Amino acid sequence: xxxxxxxxxxxxxxxxxxxxxxxxxxxxxxxxxxxxxxxxxxxxxxxxxxxxxxxxxxxxxxxxxxxxxxxxxxxxxxxxxxxxxxxxxxxxxxxxxxxxxxxxxxxxxxxxxxxxxxxxxxxxxxxxxxxxxxxxxxxxxxxxxxxxxxxxxxxxxxxxxxxxxxxxxxxxxxxxxxx
Numbered sequence: 001x002x003x004x005x006x007x008x009x010x011x012x013x014x015x016x017x018x019x020x021x022x023x024x025x026x027x028x029x030x031x032x033x034x035x036x037x038x039x040x041x042x043x044x045x046x047x048x049x050x051x052x053x054x055x056x057x058x059x060x061x062x063x064x065x066x067x068x069x070x071x072x073x074x075x076x077x078x079x080x081x082x083x084x085x086x087x088x089x090x091x092x093x094x095x096x097x098x099x100x101x102x103x104x105x106x107x108x109x110x111x112x113x114x115x116x117x118x119x120x121x122x123x124x125x126x127x128x129x130x131x132x133x134x135x136x137x138x139x140x141x142x143x144x145x146x147x148x149x150x151x152x153x154x155x156x157x158x159x160x161x162x163x164x165x166x167x168x169x170x171x172x173x174x175x176x177x178x179x
Contacts, residue, residue, distance in 0.1 A: 006076040018160040019150035023078040032152040040121040041142035045133040046113040069115030070094030
């Protein structure tokens with residue numbers, strides 16, 4: 001079952017989860033957010049509704065999606081808060097046809113032709129890119145941090161600490177390879 005970032009934060013606070021990896025800028029002073037990397041965003045458009053001459057990268061997607069069918073996450077997700085801020089900043093006014101609890105569902109519905117969506121760049125898969133038109137958002141337009149989130153009121157378990165150290169090593173190495 002897919003859960004929202006707000007639900008997972010509650011579960012970490014209630015000690016039902018040791019930690020989770022998610023999108024910030026969600027912030028709760030009782031939680032520790034350890035940044036792993038910064039991700040960008042992409043506009044996904046169903047292949048059936050592809051837009052001719054759409055650029056590969058764009059700052060403002062309003063000309064591509066204003067008035068068109070659009071799928072969003074519920075307001076309880078960290079990524080949707082970032083998307084909402086972006087939509088407001090650039091005065092983007094799509095026709096929201098569905099709200100879903102997670103971005104994976106939104107991307108699947110886009111691939112199925114239901115409407116466009118904005119997703120994290122790291123969520124792209126070869127299957128998804130084959131079924132959608134992908135327009136990258138200029139990095140200055142939309143960014144989000146991916147972080148490990150855990151309760152700062154309790155010391156992480158040995159297993160959680162091992163996971164945190166491993167994730168930091170992996171993403172540090174991945175970041176070095178990109179540079």
